[in-house]
Amino acid sequence: MRRMEIIMAIVMGLCSIGLMIKSAELEIGWIPDEGPGGGAFPFWLAAGMLVCCIWIAFNWWQRTSPPSTSVEAFMDRPALILFIIAAGSLALMIGLVHLIGIYGSVPIFLVFYLRLFGNHSLRLTSALALTIPVAIFFFFEVTLKITLPKGSIEWIERVIFFPLYEIFL
Amino acid sequence: MEILDALLQGFIVALEPINLLLVIVGVTVGLFIGAMPGLGSVNGVAILLPTTFLVPPTSAIIFLAAIYYGAMYGGAISSIMLGIPGASTAVATTFDGRPMALRGEADQALTAAAVASFVGGTISVLLFTGFAPPLAEVALAFGSPEEFALMMLAFATFIGLGGDDIPKTLFSIFIGLALSAVGLDIISGEPRLIFFDIQGFFHGINFLVLAIGIYGIGEMLWTIESSRGNVRVSKAMVSVDRILGALRRTKEAVGAIFAGSFLGYFVGILPAAGATPGSMMAYGVAKMISKKPDSFGKGNISGVAAPEAANNAASTGSMLPMLTLGIPGSPTTAILLGGMVIWGLEPGPRLFVDQAEFVWGLIASLYIANLFAVLVNIAFIPAFIWVLKMPFTILAPVIFILCVVGGYAPTQNMHDVWLMFVFGIAAYLLRKLDYPMAPAVLAIVLGPLAEVSLRQSLLIAHGSPMIFFERPIAATIMAISFVLFALPLVKYIRARLSDRAAGL
Structure with a gap:
């Protein structure tokens, strides 16, 4: 379970980076008179996802989340x-x-x-x-x-x- | 008086033959779904939503609300008979329901659960009728900053009250919102997040694809794995005399039923809180006010009645923010809300003005559903016991097929079926690692509205986020949201301080 916790955090973190890159295909900044660009909303959400993955990995390292301390197999x-x-x-x-x-x-x-x-x-x-x-x-x-x-x-x-x-x- | 007139009109709608039939069919189907271990209202509503395209929106929501209601009643059946909660909302019912069943009092526990559900349901519908119109009137004054603040509040409750791992809850919210952004940009119309140039992403990701993936396929995979052991169905002797006797005995639990009803309703209103914590809290309160608290956990009838009253009351409570504010109070209402969008309705306070027939028809149908649910529940107890003996190897493939056909029906695109499969597998794996899935479903439903309200608000304020703190209603809601966001941090600091004090 512990190993899977960090693998999942890394995979999801990579997906988040991919999502940020994909979102950046559209404008992610401010467009005058139009407001935030079309890519801004998903870009910042993906950035949030990445922060969460880092946080999950930190908790894994600190052994504070239940799966990070579990000795059970992820799937027997x-x-x-x-x-x-x-x-x-x-x-x-x-x-x-x-x-x-x-x-x-x-x-x-x-x-x-x-x-x-x-x-x-x-x-x-x-x-x-x-x-x-x-x-x-x-x-x-x-x-x-x-x-x-x-x-x-x-x-x-x-x-x-x-x-x-x-x-x- | 206005409310009574509207309710009367609602009853005229709800008592139309087609709607009445749908209420009866809905509560019966819901009862069976709720009774199956691993399936709850959210699974039933998600899987069966595509079947409602046949009828007008009012009939469709009446049918789905009846399933929701029926499933709340049904959850108690497997808790009592198998010792396995039909859904998380019926976990607390197991504590005393199972010991009663093992003592040979299964019929008493089932009757107490049915009566408590009826009282809880009735009290909550009465409260709902009184509270909904004034709240909708206040909400009519809301602009986009207030709408966005409300979304923040909905997500903040998941963080503050959800009780799950914070980064994983946040991740679930973010990914749900990000998935809602796939397709065409809602303001400029530009294609956005079209992964690998697959054409299917152009029409966006329908929330149903995610909901059926999570609550149909993911849940089935989870149940297949967790139900590997043998389950023992308790015997229940059912006769009219015994049911009447059980009804008399339920009087012992009147205090617990009333406490559970009020508590369940108000907890149910909060997004993320809902029926599960409501029923747990009701169990705790029933134990607290009981003269025999020691008998709880050993088969006390109040321990069955209180959580059952609460989970039914909470299901009605969760519809209040859905109808008045356009914010779902539970994963099931998130799917109902998504359904309303598919049927061409705009959720939010204007529903009470523009679609009065729809809203009041639904409210009136809850009164009727409640009555039929208790009757069907007591009458069908032997049938439920028979169904519970059905091997999971029959139920699982049937549900998988329903998921595939149900996932295909809304858009008639195989791309969505594959996407649903991928979401189902991902949900199953993520759930094993304690990632909560309900926030993602809530987020994909609220995503488009959240993005529009955020972008419009920022545009009005020329990019300044202070707009959310300058308007009194938005500022108040935002302040509550921040308190909820900070709640886990406060709890964490307090726990660390008390640890340190204990160490000294």
């Missing part, structure tokens, strides 16, 4: 595995949306999470993997009229969704 092995499975499968689902759309990636995600990770029965898994995309379609596309991404495979939308739109929209 079981926690790391859970994190990788949960966050990784979520990232994969979002990535697959680009390729096969929401209605392809959601059932795959559900089958993985429920069947392989959760060890739930095939019946429950297939029931949820089928009903949730249908519920999403009727709620978002039919009721709210929000078109959800169908992915880059063009025929999926043409063959499956165009007829559905004809019926329900």
